[in-house]
Amino acid sequence: MTTTNSFSLQIRDDLIGVITMDIAGESMNVLKAAFADEISSLLSEIKANSQLKGLVFISGKPDSFIAGADISMLDNCNSAEEAEAIGRMGQQMFSQLEQLNIPLVAAIHGPCLGGGLELALACHARVATSDTKTVLGLPEVQLGLLPGSGGTQRLPRLVGLQKALDMILTGKQLRATQAKKAGLVDEVVAQSILLDAAVKRALKGKPQREQPRLNFMGKVLERTSFGRNIVFNQARKQTLKKTQGNYPAPLKILDVIKTGVDSGMQAGLDAEAKAFGQLCMTKESAALRSLFFATTQMKKETGAGDTKPNKVRKAAVLGGGLMGGGIANVTATKAGIPVRIKDINEQGISNALKYSYSLLQKKFKRRFISKAEMQKQLLLMTGSTDYSGFHDADIVVEAVFEDLSLKQQMVADIEQHCGENTIFASNTSSLPIGQIAAKAARPENVIGLHYFSPVDKMPLVEVISHAGTSAQTIATTVAFARKQGKTPIVVKDCAGFYVNRILALYMNEAASILLEGEPVEKIDQALVKFGFPVGPVTLLDEVGIDVGAKISPILTSELGERFAAPAAFDKLLADGRKGKKVEKGFYLYGNAAKKGKKQVDDSVYTVLGVTCAPRLNSDEISSRCVVQMLNEAVRALDEGIIASARDGDIGAIFGIGFPPFLGGPFRYIDQLGAATLVAQLRNLESRFGSRFTPAPLLVSMAEQQQRFYP
Ligand SMILES: C[C@H](O)CC(=O)SCCNC(=O)CCNC(=O)[C@H](O)C(C)(C)COP(=O)(O)OP(=O)(O)OC[C@H]1O[C@@H](n2cnc3c(N)ncnc32)[C@H](O)[C@@H]1OP(=O)(O)O
Numbered sequence: 001m002t003t004t005n006s007f008s009l010q011i012r013d014d015l016i017g018v019i020t021m022d023i024a025g026e027s028m029n030v031l032k033a034a035f036a037d038e039i040s041s042l043l044s045e046i047k048a049n050s051q052l053k054g055l056v057f058i059s060g061k062p063d064s065f066i067a068g069a070d071i072s073m074l075d076n077c078n079s080a081e082e083a084e085a086i087g088r089m090g091q092q093m094f095s096q097l098e099q100l101n102i103p104l105v106a107a108i109h110g111p112c113l114g115g116g117l118e119l120a121l122a123c124h125a126r127v128a129t130s131d132t133k134t135v136l137g138l139p140e141v142q143l144g145l146l147p148g149s150g151g152t153q154r155l156p157r158l159v160g161l162q163k164a165l166d167m168i169l170t171g172k173q174l175r176a177t178q179a180k181k182a183g184l185v186d187e188v189v190a191q192s193i194l195l196d197a198a199v200k201r202a203l204k205g206k207p208q209r210e211q212p213r214l215n216f217m218g219k220v221l222e223r224t225s226f227g228r229n230i231v232f233n234q235a236r237k238q239t240l241k242k243t244q245g246n247y248p249a250p251l252k253i254l255d256v257i258k259t260g261v262d263s264g265m266q267a268g269l270d271a272e273a274k275a276f277g278q279l280c281m282t283k284e285s286a287a288l289r290s291l292f293f294a295t296t297q298m299k300k301e302t303g304a305g306d307t308k309p310n311k312v313r314k315a316a317v318l319g320g321g322l323m324g325g326g327i328a329n330v331t332a333t334k335a336g337i338p339v340r341i342k343d344i345n346e347q348g349i350s351n352a353l354k355y356s357y358s359l360l361q362k363k364f365k366r367r368f369i370s371k372a373e374m375q376k377q378l379l380l381m382t383g384s385t386d387y388s389g390f391h392d393a394d395i396v397v398e399a400v401f402e403d404l405s406l407k408q409q410m411v412a413d414i415e416q417h418c419g420e421n422t423i424f425a426s427n428t429s430s431l432p433i434g435q436i437a438a439k440a441a442r443p444e445n446v447i448g449l450h451y452f453s454p455v456d457k458m459p460l461v462e463v464i465s466h467a468g469t470s471a472q473t474i475a476t477t478v479a480f481a482r483k484q485g486k487t488p489i490v491v492k493d494c495a496g497f498y499v500n501r502i503l504a505l506y507m508n509e510a511a512s513i514l515l516e517g518e519p520v521e522k523i524d525q526a527l528v529k530f531g532f533p534v535g536p537v538t539l540l541d542e543v544g545i546d547v548g549a550k551i552s553p554i555l556t557s558e559l560g561e562r563f564a565a566p567a568a569f570d571k572l573l574a575d576g577r578k579g580k581k582v583e584k585g586f587y588l589y590g591n592a593a594k595k596g597k598k599q600v601d602d603s604v605y606t607v608l609g610v611t612c613a614p615r616l617n618s619d620e621i622s623s624r625c626v627v628q629m630l631n632e633a634v635r636a637l638d639e640g641i642i643a644s645a646r647d648g649d650i651g652a653i654f655g656i657g658f659p660p661f662l663g664g665p666f667r668y669i670d671q672l673g674a675a676t677l678v679a680q681l682r683n684l685e686s687r688f689g690s691r692f693t694p695a696p697l698l699v700s701m702a703e704q705q706q707r708f709y710p
Pocket residue numbers: 027028030067068069070071072087090111113114115116118139140143145146147148149151296299
């Protein structure tokens with residue numbers, strides 16, 4: 001057996017060599033530049049052994065294959081040339097593997113991502129475990145990069161152009177069965193026989209590289225230059241629509257893949273390495289990498305210092321509506337924890353269960369989960385109209401109407417029907433948690449757990465402690481939310497918490513601009529162009545104009561006049577315009593809307609008494625809305641509502657969809673410079689009044705030329 005720092009080669013009796021990768025001191029295998037020498041010496045030894053029949057590449061880590069190139073290494077690059085050299089080194093390493101005369105089989109269990117998948121693509125065959133931990137993908141685009149070690153060239157050649165574009169442009173990760181269907185892996189097996197299956201495959205000899213299996217249309221589109229032009233043009237169009245030109249990586253991905261398709265593998269690899277180096281140096285990639293580091297760091301935090309969370313064995317949800325149903329869903333499907341749903345009527349429970357069923361059915365159809373997994377997850381959810389089955393719940397999440405006395409009654413009920421350590425977590429979006437806990441016998445168990453809709457998709461939760469919440473309750477709730485697949489930020493108990501607070505001012509500004517005569521679609525387009533997933537007016541229709549109207553007075557009375565929604569908006573409610581849910585809002589819905597086209601309901605201007613008179617350009621519109629959000633985020637940090645700029649950035653990106661390529665409000669302020677932002681705010685203050693007065697912390701930071709991040 002030969003061993004280097006990170007690799008070992010063991011020759012079996014059947015003359016199959018097993019290369020095991022296990023980087024000492026790291027919880028996951030990642031690829032580092034230093035490995036080039038180790039791989040070279042391993043390859044020399046392999047080539048010198050003429051008896052070897054084949055090789056298997058496997059990870060020595062219990063639950064991961066390779067999570068890609070080391071992102072810290074990329075972050076430390078000082079020039080495009082340096083980053084390009086890293087990409088090229090990977091390319092050369094993998095080409096050497098690919099050119100081996102004997103078969104090389106990747107045995108994959110756990111995440112096989114980025115450079116890890118690029119390595120697997122260079123192998124001659126891939127066997128993956130059916131375990132849910134096994135995922136394969138090229139997520140570089142989510143870091144503002146492209147696969148830099150051959151992925152842009154080998155993936156299209158293996159699975160076909162269209163599938164490869166989809167995977168590389170979105171960064172999506174496939175489960176093993178999906179990867180098998182896509183032609184990315186050759187065999188899916190149980191973890192217990194992974195090595196055996198890979199060895200068996202290696203013993204069969206080196207397989208011929210085959211063309212991707214395509215149907216008739218696929219052949220027309222991918223095997224003719226006319227068809228390929230259509231594919232690339234369509235992909236470019238869709239990419240530009242999605243990114244609004246804010247992200248350089250997807251366009252480079254298209255260029256590099258096209259180069260490889262038009263001019264061959266070597267030209268493609270050259271273009272890939274060059275583009276990889278350039279992208280590494282962009283501010284967009286730096287911002288996106290900072291999100292990776294922030295979220296990884298946050299995974300380790302308990303939210304309550306050294307306090308260890310209690311184990312949650314069973315959960316319960318009060319209310320089977322959209323939020324309650326969503327919370328029950330992630331509890332069962334992501335956390336794998338049994339969950340009891342209580343609603344006042346059977347219909348509510350049935351709706352919640354149906355909601356999960358339809359989501360699981362979709363996953364099953366996409367081969368993301370097996371039928372057995374689907375059934376197992378469904379069985380974790382049960383319901384009742386009383387408190388039966390609640391006595392052993394470790395946490396109860398309340399998702400009933402926004403009514404203080406109702407919520408206080410729920411606290412009393414849970415204290416009566418559950419154990420003395422049972423946590424009561426309220427999913428309120430506006431009521432102070434301290435008030436919900438006011439009549440509690442055990443206020444230390446009461447906490448806020450604010451989810452965002454739709455719960456199964458939105459990654460953020462706000463965990464809100466009131467003055468009397470115990471550290472144990474905070475730590476357990478944070479751990480519970482994380483098991484549900486969420487990124488929790490711990491925020492202080494204050495009207496609107498963090499996310500809705502900064503969102504409210506942004507929405508109010510959009511409303512003011514609308515009342516000045518700017519058309520609805522122009523406002524929405526301006527903010528989408530800035531980088532938000534949807535515009536503020538669309539968002540208001542989605543959330544519900546009535547919901548906004550309910551929160552606004554609470555924020556105004558607790559935080560000040562700047563939160564007052566324009567009075568004209570009352571007219572919308574008087575006209576029954578609650579938004580999308582009633583098919584009456586700013587846009588047309590249902591039968592009134594033309595299929596596939598989003599259309600403004602022009603009668604909304606009459607109701608508001610507005611005459612359209614467009615005067616502002618797109619930048620003026622977005623800047624007015626965004627600076628409101630930035631300024632309020634600084635106030636929230638100054639007041640200790642959020643613990644750090646990092647939490648504020650994650651909260652805004654994961655909760656609202658603040659443009660990730662800007663890194664969040666605080667990183668964006670650093671980019672702009674506090675002084676520039678203060679000057680912008682002062683200018684707007686002189687025109688529109690005190691709602692634009694800069695936050696005191698921002699002013700002092702501008703004076704002292706400080707930044708939020710080093
Ligand atoms: C040339 C190439 O084309 C370029 C590339 O490959 S760029 C990299 C592409 N890969 C990625 O983007 C994957 C990034 N990683 C992930 O998404 C997630 O870590 C994961 C899905 C692999 C695992 O998630 P999870 O189980 O929650 O574990 P998580 O806490 O995130 O990570 C465990 C440890 O691995 C580290 N890690 C994971 N992937 C890493 C990477 N690519 N680089 C550096 N460190 C990484 C984390 O920092 C963490 O380290 P720590 O324990 O010392 O804090």
